[in-house]
Amino acid sequence: MTPTSIPSVHAPATVGIVHLGLGAFHRAHQAVYLERNLARHDGGPWGIASANLRSNRRLVELMRERGQRYHVAEYTDSETLTLRQVTAIRETLYAGPDGDDLEALLDRMSEPEVRIVTLTVTEKGYHLDPADGRLLLDAEPIRHDIAAPTRPRSAPGMLVEALARRLAAGTPAFTVLCCDNMPDNGKRTRRAVVELARRRDPALAAWIADAVAFPSSMVDRIVPAMGEADFERLRALGVDDPAAVTCEAFSQWVIEDDFPQGRPDWQHDGVQMVADVTPFESMKLRMLNGSHSLLAYLGTLAGIETVAEAVGRKPFVALLRRYMRNEAAPTLDMPEGTDLDAYADSLLARFANDSLHHRLQQIAMDGSQKLPQRWLAGARARLDAGGDIDCTALGVAAWIRYTAGSNLQGVRHPIDDPMAGTFAALHDRHREPEPLIAAFLALDSVFDQSLANDPRFANAVLDAYRVLDGEGVVAALNHPVSTE
Numbered sequence: 001m002t003p004t005s006i007p008s009v010h011a012p013a014t015v016g017i018v019h020l021g022l023g024a025f026h027r028a029h030q031a032v033y034l035e036r037n038l039a040r041h042d043g044g045p046w047g048i049a050s051a052n053l054r055s056n057r058r059l060v061e062l063m064r065e066r067g068q069r070y071h072v073a074e075y076t077d078s079e080t081l082t083l084r085q086v087t088a089i090r091e092t093l094y095a096g097p098d099g100d101d102l103e104a105l106l107d108r109m110s111e112p113e114v115r116i117v118t119l120t121v122t123e124k125g126y127h128l129d130p131a132d133g134r135l136l137l138d139a140e141p142i143r144h145d146i147a148a149p150t151r152p153r154s155a156p157g158m159l160v161e162a163l164a165r166r167l168a169a170g171t172p173a174f175t176v177l178c179c180d181n182m183p184d185n186g187k188r189t190r191r192a193v194v195e196l197a198r199r200r201d202p203a204l205a206a207w208i209a210d211a212v213a214f215p216s217s218m219v220d221r222i223v224p225a226m227g228e229a230d231f232e233r234l235r236a237l238g239v240d241d242p243a244a245v246t247c248e249a250f251s252q253w254v255i256e257d258d259f260p261q262g263r264p265d266w267q268h269d270g271v272q273m274v275a276d277v278t279p280f281e282s283m284k285l286r287m288l289n290g291s292h293s294l295l296a297y298l299g300t301l302a303g304i305e306t307v308a309e310a311v312g313r314k315p316f317v318a319l320l321r322r323y324m325r326n327e328a329a330p331t332l333d334m335p336e337g338t339d340l341d342a343y344a345d346s347l348l349a350r351f352a353n354d355s356l357h358h359r360l361q362q363i364a365m366d367g368s369q370k371l372p373q374r375w376l377a378g379a380r381a382r383l384d385a386g387g388d389i390d391c392t393a394l395g396v397a398a399w400i401r402y403t404a405g406s407n408l409q410g411v412r413h414p415i416d417d418p419m420a421g422t423f424a425a426l427h428d429r430h431r432e433p434e435p436l437i438a439a440f441l442a443l444d445s446v447f448d449q450s451l452a453n454d455p456r457f458a459n460a461v462l463d464a465y466r467v468l469d470g471e472g473v474v475a476a477l478n479h480p481v482s483t484e
Helices: 024-028 030-041 057-065 102-110 140-147 155-169 185-200 202-211 228-236 278-301 307-311 314-331 340-351 360-364 367-384 390-402 420-429 433-441 455-471 473-477
Strands: 004-006 013-020 044-052 070-077 080-086 089-094 116-119 175-178 217-220 245-248 252-256 272-274
Touching (some): 013 030, 013 089, 013 102, 024 070, 024 245, 030 080, 057 089, 102 155, 116 155, 140 155, 140 185, 155 185, 175 185, 217 278, 278 307, 278 314, 278 340, 278 360, 278 367, 278 473, 307 314, 307 340, 314 367, 314 390, 314 473, 367 390, 367 455, 390 433, 390 455, 390 473, 420 433, 433 455
Parallel strands (some): 004 080, 013 044, 013 116, 252 272
Antiparallel strands (some): 070 080, 217 252
16 A cells, blocks of 8 residues: 655644544544644644543653654545644643643633634533433532632533633633534533533623633544554554554534634635534434444444444445434435435445444443434434334344443443443343333433333334344344334
């Protein structure tokens, strides 16, 4: 393979954006768009300061050792690769649990030159109830931030403290741009920040509600976790970069255009600036992310490790086509000219990219936070319209079985979810399908109870679970569920 190489931008750039969540997705997505922008302008005011909020000091150290430069390997397929060196991130900070850079981060967020703060902290990083969106006041980081607001641990707490400092200094508010996979992610982020600020100072909360813009956005790029095999592939091409990331060539970013203090002209860098993100957001969550979750839970139960391996099997492809076209697409209200059949076909082609080694276990994590927006809202809409939900019901059944911590061959797997302890207790307490399904559907932090108590939904999940647990994945894929 001879990769196409794109050199980095070396022109000076001042920091105008602070990003919370220095992970692989941010480095392969938002930072790449800003790299293009800086290249067009030969530098400029939109460099990024990125902070890691998790327990991974080493990533920050690697970025600093390399002068904040790293590579992004973009695979169209196993034979077509673009190597891009990125320097848009001009500063990295470690504000994790044992971090030293919290004060430096808050100082940076308080600077007048910083006009945008972006976030990729995953759904659970906002500490919102996935079912109704309320701030989880009992979550340990939120309790801490209420008690010690000037030393925040949560992303909402950091936003509140930085905004409080700007208010005290008379500095205009920055815009908060959520880049995580949540419906109405701007509105949800706003709710978390305003509710937390209200516990500190009602006047501060009122100022934030009035002065801070929280535009919504939709982000799309498949960025698997890096493994040693990925680093080896890059070393074979002469790239020895421990901070590198691998991703697909496809990338999309749709942003609500609401930036009172200004923004990059990134509409010239491939970003879609729109008045309303909601249709694109719902399309991606239900069709792409919903399909990914189906593969994650059913594929793992079948002993499959990667997305490409799963879509290499006809029953899984048939399931995804049925789900996207019969259950997800009918719930979407898209702009005129949107071809959802073509979108479904494009997703299947992207999933089949075997150069990515996208592990199902990576997708499976935090299911309790993801199910409401990926499946459950659509299921409610389908039932209200008198439609089928057999694929969604099978997915929910597979998720419940997955949370037992082993696949159908008895091979153990970890459960990475904020509610993992609750799931383990339910599986220990309920050994038969009917009480187990009833106990899971009673979790109102996951399931809207109007849906959970709908016999069409509950019976469909129970029927799918019985077939899945008793006869296996292939039988479940071919078994029509009952919604009577």
